[in-house]
Structure formats: structure tokens, C-alpha cells
Amino acid sequence: MVMELIVDNKHAEASSPALHHTLPVEVIRTVLELAAASDKAAGAKLCCLCSTVRLWLLPVLYDTVVLSSAKTIERFAYGQMENPDSTAVYPPPTSIVRKLWIGPTSSTVQNDLAYSSSAWPITLVHQILVRCASLHALAIVNLYQGDWFRLAHVLPAGLRALTLGPVHGKVDWRYLPCSASLREFTSMDTYMMDLELQQIVAAPGIRTVRRVYSRVDHINLAFDQLDCVEKATSLEKLEIVCCAESVERAASVLEKIARCYKLNPERIALVPKSHISGSTFDPIAVLFNDWLLSWRT
Numbered sequence: 001m002v003m004e005l006i007v008d009n010k011h012a013e014a015s016s017p018a019l020h021h022t023l024p025v026e027v028i029r030t031v032l033e034l035a036a037a038s039d040k041a042a043g044a045k046l047c048c049l050c051s052t053v054r055l056w057l058l059p060v061l062y063d064t065v066v067l068s069s070a071k072t073i074e075r076f077a078y079g080q081m082e083n084p085d086s087t088a089v090y091p092p093p094t095s096i097v098r099k100l101w102i103g104p105t106s107s108t109v110q111n112d113l114a115y116s117s118s119a120w121p122i123t124l125v126h127q128i129l130v131r132c133a134s135l136h137a138l139a140i141v142n143l144y145q146g147d148w149f150r151l152a153h154v155l156p157a158g159l160r161a162l163t164l165g166p167v168h169g170k171v172d173w174r175y176l177p178c179s180a181s182l183r184e185f186t187s188m189d190t191y192m193m194d195l196e197l198q199q200i201v202a203a204p205g206i207r208t209v210r211r212v213y214s215r216v217d218h219i220n221l222a223f224d225q226l227d228c229v230e231k232a233t234s235l236e237k238l239e240i241v242c243c244a245e246s247v248e249r250a251a252s253v254l255e256k257i258a259r260c261y262k263l264n265p266e267r268i269a270l271v272p273k274s275h276i277s278g279s280t281f282d283p284i285a286v287l288f289n290d291w292l293l294s295w296r297t
Helices: 010-015 025-038 040-046 051-061 070-080 122-131 194-201 220-224 247-258 283-294
Strands: 064-067 099-102 137-141 161-165 184-188 208-213 237-244 268-274
Touching: 025 040, 025 051, 040 051, 064 070, 070 122, 099 122, 137 283, 161 283, 184 283, 194 208, 208 220, 220 247, 237 247, 247 268
Parallel strands: 064 099, 099 137, 137 161, 161 184, 184 208, 208 237, 237 268
Antiparallel strands: none
16 A cells, blocks of 8 residues: 555655755656656655655645555555554645545456445545545445435535446435535436436536436436426536447437437537447446546646
């Protein structure tokens, strides 16, 4: 784990090459940040050079955190807890996390975070969210809908993008701590009540709502609720994402269904995608890859 490699090293502090250099500090910092961004394991080792380098690289190493198993959730959570025998790390890693994914990153790879699995360490996830005060984008995937209420009230107040599914719990926008700051909401393979969706699209700060369906079977559910966006004022785009074995197949399905509805092209976007990743049906992997690319903090 990264935290195990970030320790004080007085000898390195005293003899660090960074203290005896001819290059501008800005150049050294840029080189180290690029190295850490391309290889996080190497970046963690570089943090041992001195406290200055550690301050430079921690935001790079912890900008995006992916916790894809119960074990990684436990290691990350316990690594943030105060231990009298350990050396304090400043700033605390959880305080600089900007993007956080919790849940499996694939539908096919064996994982202990199965839907409704008792292996989900909900209490530790709760503690992590409480500490991630600077979080901008959060994805919680494969969480049993009955457990959602245990986490909804501790979402960071400054959260800007939230991704949930498949089959997530009810999202009551009125009581989310981050309802005023959220700009994007993505829901995967979930039936939402009309009132629930109306509250989301009518929120003053919301800009994009994305309904993702991993198969073509239930895509009509999103079309049937188009009336819910009529009274939205700040909403810029409602994306209906249809996944099929190919982009062409998904586009054909969307086009056929769209003929039966009156769409506002300025607000409604139909997005065809393939649910194939690595030659297999893997919608969660597709969602994960899109999530990594779509939000820039």
C-alpha cells in the first residue's frame, strides 16, 4: 500500500539531491510530479526523499483513489486512522483525494464486493467518506440498495459528481449534504420513481443527469420519464446511454425508440455505447473507464 512507503527519513532529508541541485526547483518538481503520475509505486518511493518532495507528490498520488475490493477498502481506511506508533503524514491523504471509486471495476472479474454481499465493509466506507472532505467525484458501484441510506448522509458537502448503480437505493436529493454542489449525477441500471427524478433534474445546481443501461431491454424506462425534465431550469443535458454488443446496435435501438417520443435535441442526448470490454460483456468496466476519463478535477 502507498501509505506503507510514505515514512520520515531524516537521512534522506539531510542528503537529498533536491537540496544540492543546479536546476530550478520548478523543473525538479515538474519532473517528479510527472514521474509519480506515470508510476505511483515509484512516486511513493520518491516521497521518502524529503518532506518537500512528499508535499509535492501526495496530491498526485492521491488525486484518484480506486477501492475495488473489501481488502483495499480496509487497508485504505485503517491507513488513515491515527496510530500513536506511526509517523503522521501531512497532509492526511484522505484530505487531498479528489476522485474516489468504491466497488468492483469489472462485471466479470471475481470480486468480494458482489451486490448484497456481506463482505462490504460499510462502516469503513462510512469513515472514509467522512474524512474525504475535498472530494469532487464519487462512484459507489454494486452497493446493495438497502445499504445506501447508511452512506447518503455522509457524502462530502463539496461533491460535484455522483455515480451510483447498478440498482442503487433511492436518491432523496432534499437530504443529501452535497445537493447544493452536485453538478453531475449518473445512475446505472436503476428504475427511479418520477418524484425522485424530478427532484434531481430540478435541483438548482445540477447540469448533467446520465441514465445508463447496460442492455437494451430496459432503455425505454428512461424515455418513459422524459416528462420529468420539462420543469428543469438549470439542467443542461439529460443523457440516455444505451449499451449493446456494438455501438451500431445501440444506436439503432435508440433511433427506433426515439421515433415514438418528442425529444428536445438541445437538452436530450442519446448516447450509444458497446458493453463489451476485453471481448466480453462487462458494463461495469465500461462505466469505470468512462468515469476515469470524464471528470477532471
